[in-house]
Amino acid sequence: MCTFVAQMKTSRLLTTFLFALLCLLTTGCQRSSRLADGNAVYYWRTEWRLDSVETAFLCRHKIDRVFCRYFDVVMDDATAEPKPNATITFGSPMPEGIEIIPTVYITEDCMHARHEDLARKLVQRVVQMNETHDISGVRELQIDCDYTHNSRRTFYAFLEEVRSEARHHHLRLSATIRLHQLAMPVPPVDYGVLMLYNTGDPQRFDERNPVLDSRDVQPYIRYLDGYDLPLATAYPVYAWQRTIYGVRIEHVVEAEEILAVKQMVERKRDDLRHAIITFCLDTDNIQRYNTETYEAIYHH
């Protein structure tokens, strides 16, 4: 009898434990939700104005989300406090049926120390920009920062604050993840966008394309499996022009290289094929590659 009761108790305990575990897991799953399947682009100019080529591109590739850079946050030398910079202006209305995901780029030095109230000011500014310019249907905010081992803790604490502020406005939070950041613990966000560009050393541009080279991606592939955060992927379609000692240098990635990297990362982690973003929307970039290339990049 005692044995039976004990068994019953054990069984009930086990059931309770399993139920609790299930609840926990379910809650955990809800905590992080990846970007819904589909195609997206980054918009990285200082004026929102789409031409006909860009509008047609969105339509042709069934792009229904635009990660739109709203402003940068940089350190103000005079006050030693972060300040907004290069805020976008809105020169044309948002196209119908496109979800805008406000994106804020924060320079790493802003995260060298904690800044009181920065998260609230940032979220408030984004919300106000939406309101002033009648941008509706915004459900998410993305933060882009090249954080390092030195700035990671401050940045993650900042993200916690942003997340809490964003919740008040029913916004979820995502962050960009650079390859070197894969070796660090995951940030406190709903999902990450794996940035597959700016992968090389700009100083050694004569050896490898600093925008993207599969040889620079390869060493980080091993981290993908264990990186415990839903991920979308972003691929470069831009040309990086710069002047070195008065000489203009332009870096462009071959289509084959982009696709090789896509294959490499998707083979390692299957969910990376679900949500795909290109950087960035621009007529020149659209014309740089043919439609087939774009279709291959956006292939799920």
Place this chain on the structure above:
Amino acid sequence: MKRFIIISLFATLTTPLFACAGIETHNHYLFRLYNMKEFRDRVDRITENNWIAYLGLDSTEYFWFQAEEVIAAAQAKGDDLMVSYVNNLNTYLECASEVYGENWEYPTKEELQERSKKLLIVRQYALSKVKSRLRSQHALLYMRCNMLLGRHAENVQFWEQTASKFIDTVYRDMMQNIYAGALTKTGRADQGAEIFAQQGDYQSLMTLYYKRRSFDAIRQVYERNPNHAVLPFLLQDFVNNAQEAYDREHDNDWPGKLFIRDIERDEAMKMAAFAAQVVADAKTETPAMWGAAAAWLNYFFGDKKVALRYAQAARNAAGTEMMKDCARALHIYIRSAVEAPSAALDDDLTDELRWLTAKIKEEMAEDKPFYDCEDFYLHACNRIVHQVLAEKYQAAGRTSTALALYNLVGSYNYECTLDTMAVDDLLKFYAYVKDRTTDNKLDNYLKSVLEADDNALCDLIGTKYLRLAQWEEGIKWLDKVPLQFYNEKGYAVYANFRKTDVEPWIKRQWLDEEHEVPFDQIRLAANPRKATAEEIMQLENGLNLLKGEARLQRCYDLAVRYAQIDLTGDCWFVLHDGKSTYFDYEEPNHQPNELSFAEKAVEMLGQAATSKDFKLKERALFALSYVYLNPDCWYESEWDRDLGDYKWIPVPSSQQYKNFAALLAHEKTAPNQTSNYVSRCDQYRQFKKHFR
């Protein structure tokens, strides 16, 4: 893995001796037709001067426009119009700063409406004063308000009907600039661009023509107007980008152009043919510009002799001063590249180099903003010398002329070549410098402007002999150099502190902060090069007189000196002026025209290691295992994923492994006598752990 060890940032900064392969491009653009100085800088400077004059201040007392300061001054003068103008200007500037400035409080819709309302009031006020004494200022204020309000059509109309008739002032220039912007926003971009070009507003042109700089675009502009003001801008951009395409094909001078996509050979050649046709059609007022373009593009992609013909014609053709100078510089370059050296070429080159150096002086004397690094003449001269002339004279056996050309442009190649060339060649150059009586016009000119210090040359000749272990000959030359010369050298701080008799494998002579003495306080006791040479010469001379253990001890003592003066040693300054952080310790023996003193040290240590004396043998074997005497390391390291650390993999075939093994065997003969410097050596301890 390469081991780059920073020996001294100080030494690198002062005399980067081995940075010959450092980053310095000579591939500057030679096609320069257009003054890229910012319109905004000119405007800012003039308006600032106007305020200074109004306030009656000295330029050092004025920092920036402050409305309160001007209002106070205007009130003191009883200038009511100025007071109202500045008040309204200030309101406009506040609105503009809200539009262009950045702060955390993003405006609401209502605030935006409020801002527009304020601008409309200022606009209305300004318009009411366009017939007043300050009409230009008020007209500008009116147009500025319109610009912020997006009323571009009204600005077009206002300029065309009113402001364009105003007298020439900086305010009129600014209005015209706003007008040009308004034209581009109201479908008359071509006209707007022409004004930007006339005003030298390079920044606006860059934006406007961002995607329109192809051959077709240039041809279309030309066909509309053969003397359109944007043509120099477009042509300059095209030709310089064509150079990029050429460099990509030829892997020329600067790496990394593999990614340039802009202009290909076919398009460049179409442009060259078109430019030549433009000259032939004679509709252009600036054939120098088109002729120079045809020449330069042909030089890159076509027939170099045809290029020379075009360049010759362009040099004498009409154009702005800048265009004619550009054509002249290109002609020098192309002619130098195409023609073989001759007395005629030397004579002409002398005149051209005189012209270029005079222009460089003028250019240097200009009051330019710090970021203005155009320096066209300097860059032209630098490129002509590096890419064409020096190589040409070198190939013709006129090394000294080539060196003097490098000297003329202040090239690092001058120092570098002097330092690495054979001593016999340096002696010839020394004779060239000293002989002022040649009948070659070019050499005479180059000598007349040559900047060469006699002490530096004597020191270098002497040092070169030391590098060959020809001590006596070296001392003869070093004797001519005063001690003060060495006190002023960057390495004096090391020479002041480091000794050549310290065993480098036992003690490194790091320069601590307390050893750093300001330059002007260094007083060396003797010429460090000569003193070392004398000491080594004495030790070497006595070597063959000694026998047995005394001889072996002398071998060891010499090895210490050789190891110290080697570039890997602490007393590198005996044979070199500097040591780069990029020095590769795994391949240290690649300095041309000098002996490897590390090898000499190894040879001496090999003899010392035959000693019967336990301690001397121990020292010699330990020294032979020294990392800087063994480019082949005794182990390789490999990342071990499971271990999470690097794994040591011994390489028994390496010389250092063998030397460590010999040392270990020697220590085993008397385990209690092992010296501390051996037992404490981390490498030796690791070796013992891995030795099988």
